[in-house]
Amino acid sequence: MDNPKPTRAGVTGPRGVFTLTNSPLLALGILSISFLMSVSNAVSGTIPLMKRYFSNISEANVELLIVIPTGGVLLGTVISGFVSNLLGKKYTVIAGLALSMVFGVIPAFFYSYPAILVSRAMFGVGMGVFTPLSVSYITDLFPEDTRNRLLGWRNSVGAIGDSIMLFIAGFLISISWHTTYLVFLFLIVPIVLVSLFVPKRLDNVVVEGDREVEEVSTTKPSTNAGVIQLAVVFLLVNLFYAAISLKLASHIVETGIGDSATATRIFGFLVLCSIVSGVAFEKLAKWCGRYTVFIFDALTAVVMAAMPFTRSIPVLLVLVLVAGFCNGIINPALTARMVAYSPKGSMNLTTSIIIIGINIGSLAAPYFFQGLGRLIGNAAPGTMILWAGVFFLALALYDVFIVHKDGLPI
Structure with missing residues (x-):
């Protein structure tokens, strides 16, 4: 319509x-x-x-x-x-x-x-x-x-x-x-x-x-299926990425490769990642074009799947930093798509719907991973991070489909 x-x-x-x-x-x-x-x-x-x-x-x-x-x-x-x-x-x-x-x-x-x-x-x-x-x-x-x-x-x-x-x-x-x-x-x-x-x-x-x-505008703000789809993608990205903040510290302690202080120091470097990725986003979006989200979803999948298998703090730090950098590219890339999906005169409503999706993803994350652990019979923190990586791979494949279906520029 x-x-x-x-x-x-x-x-x-x-x-x-x-x-x-x-x-x-x-x-x-x-x-x-x-x-x-x-x-x-x-x-x-x-x-x-x-x-x-x-x-x-x-x-x-x-x-x-x-x-x-x-x-x-x-x-x-x-x-x-x-x-x-x-x-x-x-x-x-x-x-x-x-x-x-x-x-x-x-x-x-x-x-x-x-x-x-x-x-x-x-x-x-x-x-x-x-x-x-x-x-x-x-x-x-x-x-x-x-x-x-x-x-x-x-x-x-x-x-x-x-x-x-x-x-x-x-x-x-x-x-x-x-x-x-x-x-x-x-x-x-x-x-x-x-x-x-x-x-x-x-x-x-x-x-x-x-x-x-x-x-x-002479009409009331409206929305469409594209906006809802984008909000769901935002929800899932935040839901799966939350495995790092919710499970990594416990994984480090339970596997004996470090203590809670080690995890805190690793998380401290994530702020630096957000700053660097934000500055680099424009150039990376130009280089990667419509496959920006796919590339960084896939890279996130790889590093998250690798996290449970490393026993080296320096290697784990690198993996977490790469995941943080990727997340700092994925979010503005998805945000840029709001222009393509939002009906005319409805950007405020579109942004509100996206933010609701983001917050629901963050709120639901602890309960999602709790339910997943019960479903597969293994709630180990490392296992949850591994599955989050698998889900990011699914998001990457879905993104290839959606950019071709909707003709998205990024």
């Missing part, structure tokens, strides 16, 4: 007066929205201290304080489109960032369990509100080459943000677990950058080829 086409009008003034692709400050403002891409990393170190403080609360309920923002993200993502229609893109981003900042720091001042639980959930809602726009701004305002570059840089900015937040949190936690939550005051930085460098008038501007036009 044909998608209803929105009405378009040229941007006021002669072409070239305001060139989006040559505005580094605009790119800086938009990329700053992605500064906080992880909902839990910065404060995950507070879990042991919070367990002692809330000694009358069950361990599972204390851990819920760390993961509850993910549920909030799902809710925020659902309402993001409605809020954007009401306030416009710019003010929606600022509102979401402000919501996350305010509720993010509440545990530093209010110490009751219910207050912290609500604040953590609302922190996630704020993230869900602004995160879809961090993608749609890029896909709407920049032509393909610049878009691919910025989508790669978006991953790098998120990795850099995680590193900075972890560093600051490491200092604050030495004072108390309460003060650790002051780290979210850092969200004032993207609020200021978006306020200064992302003009409100770009709320309805899109780029078509090398032309900048104003888009006035």
Whole structure:
């Protein structure tokens, strides 16, 4: 069925007066929205201290304080489109960032369990509100080459943000677990950058080829089977890749090749991978073209399948770093496909659906691998990582089919 086409009008003034692709400050403002891409990393170190403080609360309920923002993200993502229609893109981003900042720091001042639980959930809602726009701004305002570059840089900015937040949190936690939550005051930085460098008038501007036009949609946002298919692929990629974060540390300890500190050091290098892959994405996407996702899915399959069989920490480190690098290429490559699948005027809705898929994949991962272990009668961490590699191979083969079926450019 044909998608209803929105009405378009040229941007006021002669072409070239305001060139989006040559505005580094605009790119800086938009990329700053992605500064906080992880909902839990910065404060995950507070879990042991919070367990002692809330000694009358069950361990599972204390851990819920760390993961509850993910549920909030799902809710925020659902309402993001409605809020954007009401306030416009710019003010929606600022509102979401402000919501996350305010509720993010509440545990530093209010110490009751219910207050912290609500604040953590609302922190996630704020993230869900602004995160879809961090993608749609890029896909709407920049032509393909610049878009691919910025989508790669978006991953790098998120990795850099995680590193900075972890560093600051490491200092604050030495004072108390309460003060650790002051780290979210850092969200004032993207609020200021978006306020200064992302003009409100770009709320309805899109780029078509090398032309900048104003888009006035006369239809409600819609979706299609292609978007749903892409969301499912995102879900599966995050589900299978989670085997590394969930199972690798246990595999290292159980096989006696290292301890938990060894695993922590290995994971620390993954941030560097995300930064490097984000910078390299544009060139790799040009070289690999429509087979970008297939190549890096297949490479991920190989290195994950090899992980359970190595007993060398240096070799294991290399394998994990290759997997992390591949993941840093796969995600922006899949994100770039949103332009091909999304109906006109529906990028915010498309991004929201994709983010919901990503979060469901992350939330379902522990239960998926638990069920898989029971199904095959072997729940060993190494076995789960091996099977994740097999599943990535299946994703790679599926991708060959889908790029030919849908004629995807990347």
